[in-house]
Amino acid sequence: MDFHTTQRNKRKGILGEVHGLGKKILKHLCTEVIERLAVKSGFCKRRSKLDALSFLKLVLFDPLSTEQPSLEQHCISLEEDRGKRVCKQAVNRRFNDRAVVFIQTLFEHYLQNQFLSKKLSSGFSDRFSSIRLMDSTEFKLPKDLAADFPGFKGAGTESCTQIQFEYDILSGKIIDLSLGDARIADSAYAQPLLVNVQRKDLIIRDLGYSKIDSFKEVESRGAYYISRLNPNITLYERRGKDLVPLSYKTILQRLKGSTKKYLEMPVYLGGDANYEVRLTANRLTPEAVERRLRKKIYRKNKKPETYSYLKEMNLFITNVPKKMLSANEIYGLYRVRWQIELIFKTWKSVLKIDQVRKMKADRFRCYLLGRLLWVVLNWEICSVFNAYLNQSESILVSFYKCFTIIKQRVRSLEYILLHRKAKLKEWLLTLFDIISRFGIKEHRRGRAAVINLLALNGK
Template identity: 40%
Template sequence: MGRKIKNFSNYLSRFVSDERIEAIAKASSFKKRNSAISPKAFLDVVFFCNSDKSPSLSEYSIDLEHQHGVSVSKQALDKRFNENTKQMLKDLLQEVLTKQMANNSVKSISSSWFTDIRIMDSSEFKVSKRAADTFPGYGGEGREASVQIQFEYQLLSSMVTELSIGSSRDSDSIEGMKNIKKVPPKTLLLRDLGYFPPKAFEELSSKGIYFISRAKSQWNFYTLKGGEYSLLSTASIISLLKDQKEKYLDMEVYVGQKACMKVRLVANLLTEEQKQKRLKNKSARRKLGPDALEAIGINLFVTNVESEKCTASQVYDLYSLRWQVELVFKTWKSVMKLHKIHPMNATRLECIILIKLLWVMLNWTFLNHLKRLTQMDLSFHKLVTTLQGRSKSLALPVLQNSHLLFEWLTGLYRISKVFHEKEYKKGRKKVSDILARTCQNVP
């Protein structure tokens, strides 16, 4: 165990070495010549100060003088939050994402059907209207500017494959297909409404990529009988469900304006309690028409996973794994305070968000490493809560010193074994149980 922790501490120390930081700073033009604020001092202060809040420029200046003996005015520091700094932080984040893929290809769970399972979703939060040109919102009082974080990770290997910043106006359907060429065949994609328009299903299937997606009741579904396409309405689907004994409707349909793509439709009726909860949430946002009210009581999913591989019930269970990403977003906001940023200009705002996302990735890296060491299903929320309280003890000098980092990680390992195991609410299925039921060859 000690050897594994030592290897990990050596890897982290090399990654944040002075040489590596200098190289990235020069490549992004953050460092063009010697200046009072070195790349190392800048990153040390802004990174660890932002772990749970959004400090003021004065606080940064005080920390620079206290920790690095560098006296600089808040006006001079504000000028360092520029396009070069933003590029350096983007390069750092991209390198972190690339390195975790290259250094951690071992899957904790294996599957006969899927090479991996990728879950993608986005999280939004309002920001100062000073950033409205860069991050336009939906309009209206207090919604002039809004940031959207796109996040995707691999469930079987726990690797993050997408972590990017955009506006809330950015199209989910474009984001969902942006990097589809990099997705290997037999990968299962779990996406919510908006990420896959019907026309995307054909492209995914042609590449050998599986998908399970929520379907919009407004989509046109057709059945094919005797060479004739017949429109399948929401009312017809509800009627079919009520007439059968099985919980799930499982049938082959064609979806799209011109019945363009054959998919498998899986549907089930909500309980009255679930229906009322959904009705309350939707009616709070907008007035619902007759068609929308009719669709309130039904779940619709489309997939190209063959019925021989997954039953309708298993399709539903697999899609429910998307809940994991909601737990991640909850941790980002409730513990890491990702959305708590005071008013500032757009460039500095993006720099601060990038710094916070780098902190997210450091926490995620610790989680994956500790999962392998403990052989336990650990809670990201519990781990991050612990790390927030210990962030000041993990300054850059500790990260760069493999011996100090080894001691720090050993202490965290002991804490995780005792306090960080994931707990599930009564009635909620464990991730491992769902995967064991739907993915073969699970050790």
């Protein structure tokens, strides 16, 4: 079978998914929806040259084709693309609190109506209904924004903002994507979101979300979790009828004295030792310990002796029974969590979400919400292609490459959404051709492939 025949067959296979995706995009980013939400938010009260559609173009497309556009560049763009002559003072006035509400309302509307494609065919699908990854990323802002986006004490961190992100890696569904206060702990932010946890969900989160009350809440909902062990949590083990403290020194000694790769045992958490969990531990290689030290993961702190032991081990706690998930699978699934770090890297490297020039707070909020809307739009496209290629060819899409390829075509997509909506389906099919050839995830030497960690290839 030659190359062109293969590509035609791929197109036929993806046709139904592309049709559904294109229909959804046009339904929820159509002129009627945009204008209705603009009126509802108070952004449009009377006729204006800078109407809702033109303003959306400024915050959704201009920052992608021109990095950190000035007000003058917005004016030029409006005249060239929309035939509207507007002065920069008029553009600046439109960046107000009502504009923020409008863009946020549109973003939330689009997020709530996600297009869900087929799930990835994982070997874990029969055990878990979803595998939910959550983390946050924060970045510095110009100090002039400190009143609206307060940061921390110290040079260069007077103003910061944070984005919280949670998604199901199997279905591609975004569970949470929102702006947060950089000063609020991740665990405090995530606790209220546990009301959305469903039976048989698997929650995988970093240390910042580690909290005994959260673990109990997840378990009470018939769901599961895997977490790194917070070093500030006190451990106990049962010896006969008594519960006695379990030190990290003891765990490391047992690992060194064992011929097995993993140490597994039931432990009890917290000062009152009333919550039992499954602990799995494995010892790191000297090279891995050295990498940890170079990254300064274990800095000097109030418990230097504790960290002298922890730097040599991985410690995980979970409520998943041993018969349901082996220690090796726990370790592998937790390693999948670095996918979310790659997503943040994509946002910063491709969308330049962390590069902010001096501007008023409302303008920055509009830009940031516009970027998040763009993230969701890109995410849906990548997820649809990813699920299809995984099922048909046992390969995965690189979201970094996918976002980059779509960004290179931002002007053509802008023109289609604003002027030639009937061409969207063909645009998506052409994009699929390109991504199926140039947007595939490559296996990096020395790093386990996600397709293997999630058992996506049936192995």
